[in-house]
Every structure is written in C-alpha cells, then in structure tokens.
Amino acid sequence: MTKFNEIQKKRRAQSAEIKRKIHGDPLTRKLKNKPQPQSISGKRKRKIMKKCNRQQREAEKKAHLISMEDVEMAVDTVPQQGTSTDSSKTQFHLKKSPKLKLKQRKRGGKKHKKSSEKAASVPVDAMVE
Known part of the structure; x- marks a missing residue:
C-alpha cells in the first residue's frame, strides 16, 4: 500500500507541474486563483x-405622503353629506x-318539506318514570 501511495504522489506532482x-x-510558476463566474438562477x-420593486414602491409611497395639515384643510373644505352607509x-x-x-x-331548494306526521302525544306517566 505504501508503494501505491508514493506512486500516486508522483502522479499528482507531475499533473500539478503540467498545470503550472x-x-x-511564468516567473513564480504558481497557479493563478481566478474568481468563479457568478451565475444567478432564474x-x-x-x-x-x-425585492427591488417592492423597495421602489415603498420609497414612492413615502415620497408622496401628505402632511396632516393638508388633510385637515381638505376635510374642512368638503361639505358633510348625509351619514347613510352605502355598505349596507x-x-x-x-x-x-x-x-x-x-x-x-x-332538500328541494329553499322550501323545506315538513314531516306530515305530528309528534305522538306521550302520556304523562311515561315521563315520570
């Protein structure tokens, strides 16, 4: 086993020399470490x-905020209408x-069929037991 390990070391050294x-x-004979190309999945x-679009929308909303003074002025200028609720x-x-x-x-639609038989009248003695 030790013989194989030595042979394998020599093979690795030779392949490293070829790569170098x-x-x-050319001067230092060292391999250059190139950064890997960054690919982003779809x-x-x-x-x-x-995320970027959401941040842009939030920034637009913040930019178009109305101050409370503007809101109060708008409420004062609009006459109050009847207090009827349209939602009802x-x-x-x-x-x-x-x-x-x-x-x-x-079931026969919205009409429910009622049973034609009336509840049988139970004698009072049966309930007492």
Whole structure:
C-alpha cells in the first residue's frame, strides 16, 4: 500500500507541474486563483427583482405622503353629506359551490318539506318514570 501511495504522489506532482506550465505565472510558476463566474438562477433573479420593486414602491409611497395639515384643510373644505352607509345597501352575488347546489336540490331548494306526521302525544306517566 505504501508503494501505491508514493506512486500516486508522483502522479499528482507531475499533473500539478503540467498545470503550472500551462496556466501558471511564468516567473513564480504558481497557479493563478481566478474568481468563479457568478451565475444567478432564474428563481433567485426573480426574487431579487421582486425585492427591488417592492423597495421602489415603498420609497414612492413615502415620497408622496401628505402632511396632516393638508388633510385637515381638505376635510374642512368638503361639505358633510348625509351619514347613510352605502355598505349596507350593496349586495354581492356569490357563486354557489356544486356541493351547496346538490344539497339544495336534495332538500328541494329553499322550501323545506315538513314531516306530515305530528309528534305522538306521550302520556304523562311515561315521563315520570
């Protein structure tokens, strides 16, 4: 095993010498450490762009802030209208899910079928026991 280790050391030294001749500095014969090219994945690039855009929007909002004096002046100039709430009058059409539609069909829509039989009158003695 020791013989193989020595042979492997020589092989590594020879390959290092060849690399130094080709890529190394001619005076010092040392290999140059080149920085690796920085490639950014598409996902990372999108994430960075989102962050940048968000910061720009926040900066715009901060730049367009209105002082409290301007708000007070605007409130004073606008006459007060009736205090009716429009939110109570507005109705929203909501889509009904297929499950809800199926349940309504089974029940017969909004009309509920009441049982035709009346509750049997139970004698008072049965309850006392």
